[in-house]
Amino acid sequence: MSGERTGAVGARWTGRVLDLWAGLVLLYLFLPIFVIIAYSFNKPEGRFNFVWKAFSLDAWRDPFLFPALVDAMKLSLQVAAVSTTVATLFGALIALALCRYTWKGSGTIGLLLVLPLTTPEVVLGSSLLSLFLSANYATGFSTIVIAHIMFSVSYVALTVKARIKGFDWTLEEAAMDLYATPWRVVTKVTLPLIAPGIAAAAMLSFALSLDDFVITLFNAGSRVTYPLYVYGARRAAFPPQINVLATAILAGSLVLLGLTVLWQNRTLKQAGD
Amino acid sequence: MDSVITLDHVSKRFGAYVAVHEAHFDIQRGEFFSMLGPSGCGKTTTLRMIAGFEQPSGGRILLEGQDVSRVPPYQRNVNTVFQHYALFPHMSVRDNVAFGPRSKKAPEAEVAKRVDELLSVTRLTQFAARKPAQLSGGQQQRVALARALVNYPSALLLDEPLGALDLKLRQAMQIELKRIQREVGITFIYVTHDQEEALTMSDRIAVMNEGLVEQIGSPEDIYHSPARVFVANFIGVANLLPATVVGEMENRLVVSLEGDVRMETANPAWGAKPGSKGTMMIRPESLYFRESGKGLPVRLTAAAFSGPAIRLVLTTGSGIEMIAHVPSDGPRPVLEPGRSYVVSWDPEGARLLPPKSARSPLDMNLRPTLELAQQFYPNSVV
Numbered sequence: 001m002s003g004e005r006t007g008a009v010g011a012r013w014t015g016r017v018l019d020l021w022a023g024l025v026l027l028y029l030f031l032p033i034f035v036i037i038a039y040s041f042n043k044p045e046g047r048f049n050f051v052w053k054a055f056s057l058d059a060w061r062d063p064f065l066f067p068a069l070v071d072a073m074k075l076s077l078q079v080a081a082v083s084t085t086v087a088t089l090f091g092a093l094i095a096l097a098l099c100r101y102t103w104k105g106s107g108t109i110g111l112l113l114v115l116p117l118t119t120p121e122v123v124l125g126s127s128l129l130s131l132f133l134s135a136n137y138a139t140g141f142s143t144i145v146i147a148h149i150m151f152s153v154s155y156v157a158l159t160v161k162a163r164i165k166g167f168d169w170t171l172e173e174a175a176m177d178l179y180a181t182p183w184r185v186v187t188k189v190t191l192p193l194i195a196p197g198i199a200a201a202a203m204l205s206f207a208l209s210l211d212d213f214v215i216t217l218f219n220a221g222s223r224v225t226y227p228l229y230v231y232g233a234r235r236a237a238f239p240p241q242i243n244v245l246a247t248a249i250l251a252g253s254l255v256l257l258g259l260t261v262l263w264q265n266r267t268l269k270q271a272g273d
Numbered sequence: 274m275d276s277v278i279t280l281d282h283v284s285k286r287f288g289a290y291v292a293v294h295e296a297h298f299d300i301q302r303g304e305f306f307s308m309l310g311p312s313g314c315g316k317t318t319t320l321r322m323i324a325g326f327e328q329p330s331g332g333r334i335l336l337e338g339q340d341v342s343r344v345p346p347y348q349r350n351v352n353t354v355f356q357h358y359a360l361f362p363h364m365s366v367r368d369n370v371a372f373g374p375r376s377k378k379a380p381e382a383e384v385a386k387r388v389d390e391l392l393s394v395t396r397l398t399q400f401a402a403r404k405p406a407q408l409s410g411g412q413q414q415r416v417a418l419a420r421a422l423v424n425y426p427s428a429l430l431l432d433e434p435l436g437a438l439d440l441k442l443r444q445a446m447q448i449e450l451k452r453i454q455r456e457v458g459i460t461f462i463y464v465t466h467d468q469e470e471a472l473t474m475s476d477r478i479a480v481m482n483e484g485l486v487e488q489i490g491s492p493e494d495i496y497h498s499p500a501r502v503f504v505a506n507f508i509g510v511a512n513l514l515p516a517t518v519v520g521e522m523e524n525r526l527v528v529s530l531e532g533d534v535r536m537e538t539a540n541p542a543w544g545a546k547p548g549s550k551g552t553m554m555i556r557p558e559s560l561y562f563r564e565s566g567k568g569l570p571v572r573l574t575a576a577a578f579s580g581p582a583i584r585l586v587l588t589t590g591s592g593i594e595m596i597a598h599v600p601s602d603g604p605r606p607v608l609e610p611g612r613s614y615v616v617s618w619d620p621e622g623a624r625l626l627p628p629k630s631a632r633s634p635l636d637m638n639l640r641p642t643l644e645l646a647q648q649f650y651p652n653s654v655v
Binding site: 168170171173174175176177178179180181184188189192193 | 324325326345346347348351352353355357359360361362363372373376377420421424
């Protein structure tokens with residue numbers, strides 16, 4: 001009897017420690033984000049938004065006050081849009097090929113896909129830059145896009161691959177059996193069913209592109225993306241508009257993420273899983 | 274005879290593995306034709322070749338007299354009901370059924386008419402707006418059927434379509450399938466490993482084993498006159514005794530069984546003559562069970578009452594186990610396990626089956642190859 005009680009008390013005690021520990025980890029993860037959001041409502045004294053002074057909606061009322069910041073944000077969004085489109089197309093096709101067929105070398109391709117994820121960004125960025133330099137290719141918008149496509153393709157391919165692992169390929173045979181040409185099979189059956197997975201991968205790719213600093217720094221030439229601007233700005237000024245735009249991006253991606261989750265749940269329910 | 278599909282010496286190899294070897298038969302219009310065999314016997318591969326998902330490595334497949342061996346599935350007028358139905362999860366029942374006619378770009382008014390007709394034949398009208406995941410297994414099964422039949426195919430191919438259903442539903446669907454087949458009058462080609470299913474539903478059965486078609490015939494033929502030991506064993510229960518032909522008279526043979534017990538049997542078609550070795554096959558219900566007299570001495574091991582019949586387990590002198598069914602209400606000897614009895618049979622109730630070597634010499638050489646291939650390529654698709 002007493003042994004049981006001690007056990008129960010012990011379990012309750014370890015449970016509490018575990019809760020506390022998990023809470024601390026979550027705090028560690030999210031505190032910086034909360035600080036960024038909170039400081040978007042700050043009214044800083046001077047050029048640097050590092051010390052809390054007073055609550056204000058000034059920055060939110062005028063988020064596009066600094067043209068250079070707006071330009072950097074625009075450039076980041078453009079780069080993200082182009083690189084995500086290309087990377088999603090290639091990555092999804094690679095994933096489809098890897099799931100659908102096994103051929104001599106498909107294992108190697110699977111391995112090569114993981115490589116950009118495990119290689120330090122410094123190595124990727126610097127080696128890409130040396131490639132551009134030796135090819136005498138001017139760095140700028142196109143080189144940022146190329147660099148972002150390079151690392152995004154891997155993420156997209158691996159994400160899509162994981163999502164379509166359980167795809168029932170007999171559905172394609174069924175469609176073909178019902179007189180659908182290969183084109184009709186893809187557009188009416190395969191794509192609609194794997195679209196949520198591809199959308200999730202595209203979102204990931206977009207976020208990675210928006211966020212990348214190291215590789216971009218090497219290959220940006222004279223162009224300034226949002227992360228580069230933020231880093232450079234810290235020496236001259238750090239206005240709360242930086243926090244405002246960052247918070248807006250965060251909110252936007254959370255909404256998109258929520259929508260994707262809803263969409264995926266619906267598709268899964270239809271698939272009867 | 275009007276044949277819809279002809280398999281002309283069709284073979285399929287995956288690397289060194291022979292999945293189907295020289296399948297050669299016709300399927301008649303309006304027939305319910307089953308391909309029956311254990312898993313890995315090549316029945317599904319044969320079906321997939323007819324559907325167009327696999328191309329034969331040798332031979333030709335004719336559909337309505339046309340060679341379709343190299344024609345892609347979407348240009349063949351046959352439709353398949355898949356083992357796990359393969360319904361499109363993102364489409365309603367109606368859109369699933371309409372998929373085929375829409376692929377063929379039929380006018381939407383005609384599509385609607387045909388879909389309505391098939392939904393009513395398969396009793397699905399009230400579920401037209403539902404998604405497949407909202408249906409029971411049996412209903413999904415009927416959607417798969419409607420989706421295939423709406424195209425009026427030359428033949429409907431069914432790949433173990435009842436395998437995923439529980440026993441009760443399976444029996445109900447067997448009757449339902451037969452009803453639908455009679456109603457639409459379309460040729461059904463049915464793949465199954467369930468011998469009872471094949472016997473109840475089929476007009477003809479092709480029994481397959483290790484890539485070879487062992488026998489083709491009506492359910493009665495296959496059950497009462499199996500051509501080979503494999504067929505006798507695979508369909509129903511068979512008592513098999515090694516036998517040697519010792520005499521011949523008119524259309525009967527005298528064979529010697531163990532202990533030189535002599536019995537008569539009908540002369541089989543495979544050319545047995547005095548000196549030939551073979552296997553005697555007697556079905557349990559064809560055995561006479563007596564206390565003594567002329568026949569094969571056996572010892573009673575066990576007896577089990579099963580309603581209309583009593584199932585007796587017997588052992589011969591050389592240790593071969595036999596099964597006999599005797600009517601539970603008729604006159605019969607007192608059953609005492611351990612005691613000796615005698616079994617006999619009418620010459621017509623037994624079949625002398627050829628030894629394995631009596632098949633074509635080619636098969637003799639093929640078997641070790643098949644076994645080796647199976648050992649080295651266990652994951653081959655069959």
